[in-house]
Amino acid sequence: MALLITNNDKAKKFCMDCRKEVEVIYLADGTYLDVLLRTRDYVHRGYRLLTHPLCGSVKPNQTPYRSVLLEKQSAREENFRSVELIENSIDAARKFMRNRGTPRWNERTREDFKTVDLSFLTVYEQRNYV
Amino acid sequence: MKLELGRIKIHDVQFGPETKVEKGVLYVNKEEIEKLVLEDERLIGAQVELARPGESVRIAPVKDVLEPRVKVSGGGGIFPGMISKVKEVGSGRTHALVGAAVVTCGKIVGFQEGIIDMSGPAAAYTPFSATNNVCVVIEPQEGLETHDYEAAGRMAGLKVASYVGEAGRNVEPDEVVVYETKPLQEQIAQYPDLPKVGYIHMLQSQGLLHDTYYYGVDAKQFIPTFMYPTEIMDGAIISGNCVAPCDKVTTFHHLNNPVIEDLYKRHGKDLNFIGVILTNENVFLADKERSSDMVAKLAEFMGLDGVLITEEGYGNPDTDLMMNCKKVSQKGIDVVLITDEFPGRDGKSQSLADAVNEADALVSCGQGNLIIEFPPMEKIIGTLDYVETMIGGYEGSLRPDGSIEAELQIIIASTIANGYNRLAARGY
Numbered sequence: 118m119a120l121l122i123t124n125n126d127k128a129k130k131f132c133m134d135c136r137k138e139v140e141v142i143y144l145a146d147g148t149y150l151d152v153l154l155r156t157r158d159y160v161h162r163g164y165r166l167l168t169h170p171l172c173g174s175v176k177p178n179q180t181p182y183r184s185v186l187l188e189k190q191s192a193r194e195e196n197f198r199s200v201e202l203i204e205n206s207i208d209a210a211r212k213f214m215r216n217r218g219t220p221r222w223n224e225r226t227r228e229d230f231k232t233v234d235l236s237f238l239t240v241y242e243q244r245n246y247v
Numbered sequence: 248m249k250l251e252l253g254r255i256k257i258h259d260v261q262f263g264p265e266t267k268v269e270k271g272v273l274y275v276n277k278e279e280i281e282k283l284v285l286e287d288e289r290l291i292g293a294q295v296e297l298a299r300p301g302e303s304v305r306i307a308p309v310k311d312v313l314e315p316r317v318k319v320s321g322g323g324g325i326f327p328g329m330i331s332k333v334k335e336v337g338s339g340r341t342h343a344l345v346g347a348a349v350v351t352c353g354k355i356v357g358f359q360e361g362i363i364d365m366s367g368p369a370a371a372y373t374p375f376s377a378t379n380n381v382c383v384v385i386e387p388q389e390g391l392e393t394h395d396y397e398a399a400g401r402m403a404g405l406k407v408a409s410y411v412g413e414a415g416r417n418v419e420p421d422e423v424v425v426y427e428t429k430p431l432q433e434q435i436a437q438y439p440d441l442p443k444v445g446y447i448h449m450l451q452s453q454g455l456l457h458d459t460y461y462y463g464v465d466a467k468q469f470i471p472t473f474m475y476p477t478e479i480m481d482g483a484i485i486s487g488n489c490v491a492p493c494d495k496v497t498t499f500h501h502l503n504n505p506v507i508e509d510l511y512k513r514h515g516k517d518l519n520f521i522g523v524i525l526t527n528e529n530v531f532l533a534d535k536e537r538s539s540d541m542v543a544k545l546a547e548f549m550g551l552d553g554v555l556i557t558e559e560g561y562g563n564p565d566t567d568l569m570m571n572c573k574k575v576s577q578k579g580i581d582v583v584l585i586t587d588e589f590p591g592r593d594g595k596s597q598s599l600a601d602a603v604n605e606a607d608a609l610v611s612c613g614q615g616n617l618i619i620e621f622p623p624m625e626k627i628i629g630t631l632d633y634v635e636t637m638i639g640g641y642e643g644s645l646r647p648d649g650s651i652e653a654e655l656q657i658i659i660a661s662t663i664a665n666g667y668n669r670l671a672a673r674g675y
Contacts, residue, residue: 168530171600173453174490174560176589179638202532202566202601209562209600212591216616217641226636229356232393236454237530240467244531 119167119241122155123184124148127231128238135242139186149219150210152183157203164189165196170206172234177210178219180230184238248337249427250477253319253420257346260297260379266411268418273347275381275411283406284383289399292386296628298350298365300377303625308360308633309659310351310489311404312375312497315344315412318481326482328463329402330409336481342415348378348499349411351404352629353385356393356456360637361492361659362621362651369621371669372661375499382628383407394455401487404498426511428475428522431549438519442552445521446476446506447542447571451488451496451559452527458487459496459559461525467534471526471541473549476507479523488559491638493615493656494587494664496559505667506555506585521549526571528564535567543574553581557665561589565599569606576605587612587662612663613670615639615656623649 120140121132124147132139144151153170160166164187172183190196222230256271263274277295284293298304318324321339324331350363363375370376385403387396428434435443450459452466459466462483474483484501507523514520524545529535546554554575558568565586572582588598588611598611627649634645639657646652655661660668 166532169532169535169563169566171562173457173530173563174451174488174494176491176561176638198532205597205601206562208597212596213589216591220636220642222636226356229393233356233455233457236394236457239454240530 120159120164120187120189121184122152122159122187124152125182125184125231125234127235128184131235131238137242149177149181149183150214152185153203153207153210156185156187157207159187160196160199160203163192163196166199166202168237170203171209173237175233176213178213178217180234181219181222181227182230182234184234186238186241248475248477249425250337250480251340252424252426252480253340253342254345254422254424255342255415255418256421257344257379260299260347260381262297266414268344268414273344273379273411273414280383280407280410283410284385284403287399287402289388289391289395290385290403291388293403294384296382296384298380298382298628300365300379302365304365304628305624306350306352306363306380306382306628307631308352308354308629308637309363309492310353310360310400311486312499312659313349313404313408314499314502315347315349315408315415316482316502317342317412317416319416323481325409325412326405326485329460329485330405333462335478336483337475337478341481342418342420344412344415346378347411348375348380349404349408350375350380350382351385351400352382353400354633360489360633361657363659364621364624367622367624369619369658372655372658374660374667381407381411384629397456397487397489405485426477426480428477428520431521434519434521435550438515441517441519443521443550444510444518445524445546445549445551445554446510447524447526447546447554447556447575449556449558449564449567449571450484450525450527451490451564453530453563456489460485460487466527467529469527471524471538471545473545474523474525476511476523479504479507490560491656492659493639493662494560495659496663496665497660500660500663500665500667503667504665506557506665521551528558528560528567535570539567539570539574542571543578546575546580547578551580555583555585557585559664562600565601569601569603573603573605582608584609585612585666586664588614589616590614592616610666612666612668613661615654615662617655618652619655621651621653
């Protein structure tokens, strides 16, 4: 079963209504970086990344919202590539945050960012492979 | 496949009763363009304004830039699958209004998009300060869903560029450039002693505001394929991407891809340009694996000795870039990457969000975090309302007098990751 880690309520709702079974960890007050850090915890518990941790071309200090899909794998499989990707992504996110923090967006812009983040996930429902 | 590209040089743009080209001046009928755009029920406002090089004009927020072109002969029409019916393009003759551009602007979402200054210090960072621009400011119906508005804005640009391009159909071009790529075996046989070089062209294709279209198909839905470079010059690839202004590949850049242009310049001299491998940038890692496997397989199958790879965007696509680099290198093919960088303002952090050992040759198109000053302009086309929420802008960016302080990445195409820009590092 896939696991969604997100701070985007639109992504949470999509996965809960999705015809596939997805476990959702919703970080209601979490930041973009919080989502990546929680993702790292799960990667170290033997999950592998299904989606890339960074949000398209939207920079990590722009959008407040992020959603990452993972999957538990058997103990025999290595997930080194997932470890490397999440570490690189956390480094990249921290680099942008150091430069400048995420702006205090108005409600409408926050909704737009949620919509963009969600649009990356919607293909999941039609997929018959991972 | 052989294309004659007739370049009609445009040195001025004016409003006139008829849309036409006369002695290098492009005249456009404002009302006809506005009517054309408003055929789309999703849009309730369309305002056409002109911006010429050297004028005290700032255009913002910019969605797309397009070069007006028309297919004169050879089958198919410009922007196949979007404006013209789906039919292979890239052969025969096409006319381009070189020095003119259609610029679509207006709010799409509360972030994204960028700025074009037609004069002053910031103008040097964008190629569109040197073009004669027909700007179309669009306004959506209230409450229109973001996906629909993006689509309406994208189609408005394509429609206007095709309409304006039509004015070049019967005009004698100032110069005609011939581009030709033969089928694989013939192309290899033409210059058997020269290294066989290909171009791996990665299209942003991850979702809303991150999409690119190939003959009308959303690029996330295709698998990597071969393209004759001249197909791209006829608008077989168009942009639906409005993410980071600085490295957004506009439709103009697809039509005028500098990697293709330069490879053709050296074709038959010191290399044999075999063609383009088109691929996408995906959200799911399994799709990144599949696409990069296929890219490497195609490169091997074509017998390439070397490839250039360009990406669109930063972060997530860096992984596609590195997977392509690694797998193509493992086939014994030399790889050079072309991209822009985000190494932090001091330039000391990692430039890209991913890396592999095989990535040992890279051409940088610049870094977007540099802070620059924009003096006030006399005229604004569009609005400055969103400057502080654009990528590269921040709280306090816009001053009461209309001047701006912002990062270089706010300017359209300032660090574009295919090299169609002017940034360079020189040692003295």
